[in-house]
Amino acid sequence: MSIIETKNLTYTYPGGTKPSIKDVSIKIEKGEFVLITGPSGCGKTTLCRCFNALIPNFYQGELEGEVTVIGLKVAEHQIYEMAKHVGLVFQNPENQLFALSVEKDVAFGLENLGVPREEMRKRVDSALNLTGIYDLRERAPHELSGGQQQRVAIASVLAMQPEVIVLDEPTSFLDPLGAKRIFEVIYDLNRKLGVTVVLVEHRLDLTAKYANHIVIMDDGRIVLDGEPRKILSSEEARLIGVGIPKPTRLYQILQKDRVSLSNTIPLSSDEMATMLREVLKS
Amino acid sequence: MIEVENVYFTYPNGVEALKGASLKIKNGDFVAIMGENGAGKTTLVKHFNGLLKATRGTVLIDGVDTTKVSVAKLARKVGFVFQNPDSQLFSETVEQEIAFGLKNFGFKEKTIKSRVTWALKLLDLAQYRKTSPFMLSGGERKRVALASVLAWNPKILILDEPTIGQDHRQKEKLLQFILQMKTQRKTIIIVTHDVEFVAECNPRVLLMRQGKITADGEARKVLTNPEILIQASIVPPQITQIFLRLSDFGLPKEVIDIYEAREELLNFLERKVK
Numbered sequence: 001m002s003i004i005e006t007k008n009l010t011y012t013y014p015g016g017t018k019p020s021i022k023d024v025s026i027k028i029e030k031g032e033f034v035l036i037t038g039p040s041g042c043g044k045t046t047l048c049r050c051f052n053a054l055i056p057n058f059y060q061g062e063l064e065g066e067v068t069v070i071g072l073k074v075a076e077h078q079i080y081e082m083a084k085h086v087g088l089v090f091q092n093p094e095n096q097l098f099a100l101s102v103e104k105d106v107a108f109g110l111e112n113l114g115v116p117r118e119e120m121r122k123r124v125d126s127a128l129n130l131t132g133i134y135d136l137r138e139r140a141p142h143e144l145s146g147g148q149q150q151r152v153a154i155a156s157v158l159a160m161q162p163e164v165i166v167l168d169e170p171t172s173f174l175d176p177l178g179a180k181r182i183f184e185v186i187y188d189l190n191r192k193l194g195v196t197v198v199l200v201e202h203r204l205d206l207t208a209k210y211a212n213h214i215v216i217m218d219d220g221r222i223v224l225d226g227e228p229r230k231i232l233s234s235e236e237a238r239l240i241g242v243g244i245p246k247p248t249r250l251y252q253i254l255q256k257d258r259v260s261l262s263n264t265i266p267l268s269s270d271e272m273a274t275m276l277r278e279v280l281k282s
Numbered sequence: 283m284i285e286v287e288n289v290y291f292t293y294p295n296g297v298e299a300l301k302g303a304s305l306k307i308k309n310g311d312f313v314a315i316m317g318e319n320g321a322g323k324t325t326l327v328k329h330f331n332g333l334l335k336a337t338r339g340t341v342l343i344d345g346v347d348t349t350k351v352s353v354a355k356l357a358r359k360v361g362f363v364f365q366n367p368d369s370q371l372f373s374e375t376v377e378q379e380i381a382f383g384l385k386n387f388g389f390k391e392k393t394i395k396s397r398v399t400w401a402l403k404l405l406d407l408a409q410y411r412k413t414s415p416f417m418l419s420g421g422e423r424k425r426v427a428l429a430s431v432l433a434w435n436p437k438i439l440i441l442d443e444p445t446i447g448q449d450h451r452q453k454e455k456l457l458q459f460i461l462q463m464k465t466q467r468k469t470i471i472i473v474t475h476d477v478e479f480v481a482e483c484n485p486r487v488l489l490m491r492q493g494k495i496t497a498d499g500e501a502r503k504v505l506t507n508p509e510i511l512i513q514a515s516i517v518p519p520q521i522t523q524i525f526l527r528l529s530d531f532g533l534p535k536e537v538i539d540i541y542e543a544r545e546e547l548l549n550f551l552e553r554k555v556k
Contacts, residue, residue: 040421040449091447146319172446175318175475177515202449205478205520243450246478246520246540253544259551269523276524280531280550 001071003164003196004028004051009065011046011055020046022220024065030163033190033197033210035228037242038217044200047217048166051198052086053079070163083109087157089167093149096156097141102133105141106155113160127159131185147178154185165189166198171206183207205245208232209268216242229265247272283308284330284438284469289339291325291493299325301493302339309437310467312460314480314501317490318515323473324365326490327440330471331360343438358387361436365443365473367423370430371415376407379415380430387434401429406455420447438469445476457483481505481519481538489514506536 009024021043028034036044049055053074056063067074070085090096099105106127110120128134131151136144141152150170157165167186171179187210189195201207208214214231216224218240224231231237232248244252247266255261261279266272284307291300299322307313315323328334329341332348341348348356364370373379380401384394402408405425410418415426424447431439445453453476460483463470474480480487480501487504489497489511497510505511506522518526525537525546533550537543 038449039451040447041419169447173319173443175515176477176517177512178319179475180517202447203478241449241451241454243453247524250521250524250540250543253540254547257544257548259547269520269527273524273527276528276547277531280528280554 002027002068003030003032003070004198005068006047006050007066009047009050009067010063011050012062013046013059014061016061018220019062020220021050021217024220024222026215026222026225028164028196028198028213030196031190031194032213033187034199034213034215035204035207035211036198036200036215036217037202037204038223039241042217043220044217045168048088048168048198048200050074051082051164051166052088053077053082054088080112083162084113084160085163087160087162087165089150089153089157089165089170091169091172093146093153094142096153097149100140101138102141102144102152102155103128103137105152106137106159109156109160123159123161127155130158130189131155132181145178147174147182150174150178150182151185154182158189162195164196164198166200168200169202170199179206183210186210202243204232204243208245208248209271216240228267232267233265251275283342283344285340285342286326286329287340287342289326289329289336289341291322291329291334292337293325299493300329300336303490303493303495304339305488305495305498307469307471309469310464312464312470312483312485313472313488314483314485315471315473315488315490316475316477316480316514316516317496321490321514322493323490324442325493327362327442327471327473330438330440331362332356333362354386357383357436358434359436360438360440361431361434362440363424363428363431363442363444365446367415367420367427370427371423374414375412376402376410376415376418376426376429377412379426380433383430383434389434397433397435401433404432404459405429421449421452424448425452439463439471441470441472443474444472445474445479453479475516477505477516477519481521484538489516502536502538505538 006024006026010019011021012019038044050067057079097105106124107120128137131154133151171182186197190197208228211228214228232244238244245267247269251266262275266275286303286305289300289303292298303326317323332353335349371379373382377398380398381394384397407425415423444456460470484501487501488495491514497504505519519538521540521543522538525533525535529535533546
């Protein structure tokens, strides 16, 4: 069974004149790293809000179709119940941090669930370690840098030990090295702990290499859904204008020039460099 | 011309954000200011329109000391588009938002009308003329903020993180727009983390670290030098990363563009066949 499944999902915000997502049917399997992308306003964020019951419990409006997460019908559950299973990290960490110390912020969700003290200690420490901020645990979140704050936001979500973590452009305010480190933390969680990751991103140059499933949306609909190498090298993806990773573009251009490259389409500069080394050597 | 001479700036809470920054930006220059979070980039550019006044050192705009003119007067010459559009939007409709600055500068009603229409069209906002800016997406609000500054046609344009939240298409449009402004001899200064975007426009790059300028040169030179980039928490562009890994074949390291990459590789393979 898929960990997330939507069937013919259509949703209109209160006061909206047309649906923000239209007839969306998608299956996400346990342990996948899913990248959701598409032009601004295509409905990416709206779709993510359906995964943890923010839609329809916080945002009202009109919802048709069905969302199932870990076998639970989302519409029948409250946000706090879904929060145990699906953690959401926003673009700007300042929107979700508020406590006086990093540790308290990370523990907040667990306190609300009434998790026993000892268990709480263990989970908070483990989340702080996984995100590399254990040494910052006594600092005030608002005094930290943007990158550190984003790690705190991720740690607070991790402490809940959700099966799925959804991140909506989590690094747009960070410098490139800070962003890269955050993506590596997320990738580690996926690979080592098997956490299912859903990442919303425009910048495929930085993120395509981590994904094993990509979903491209346009105007509220899913237009492409499948294996990243196949999808990102397709003509359709280029025409939608999602910003194909540069190494993938270079590969395509060289293929047109009849340079004989291997058949595995590269998604990162490392993969492309390795492939080119073979060609240049021979 | 912007002349910054040994500028120090300390915020009221005691944080010293600039520690002896010096630079010159000539009229018609296109400059990208890059560097890690907290390096002082935004603090520096806020000195260009007088929003902040140097604690020590001088900032001259066309020879005039910014401490001796009002922000309102400087704003006519130096347009500033904030990183977060919500810091500057407040009107009820997009149209009123764009007209606001023009009214303040005392433009005639007729000019205001035509300038507003021009700016709406330029930034793809015509369909939102009567919409509240707060009904728009983050990326669209950013374009409204840009339109409202462009409308009064400042000579120097400062864009703080213009690519955040913009999709690939919008970034391409932004690039076209900047190139168009360049042909009109405007001075354009962008503060950005977006390495791929900078690689595509190839401006002059100023790297900042801990309140100082640590590198100054063509994007092609600066973005292909991993040693100085790492100090500023910047990762080289994707294409450069490929070429850095191929340098032992005698291929050049200073490659930032995809078509240039193609040419270098094809030439190399051709030479080998011969």
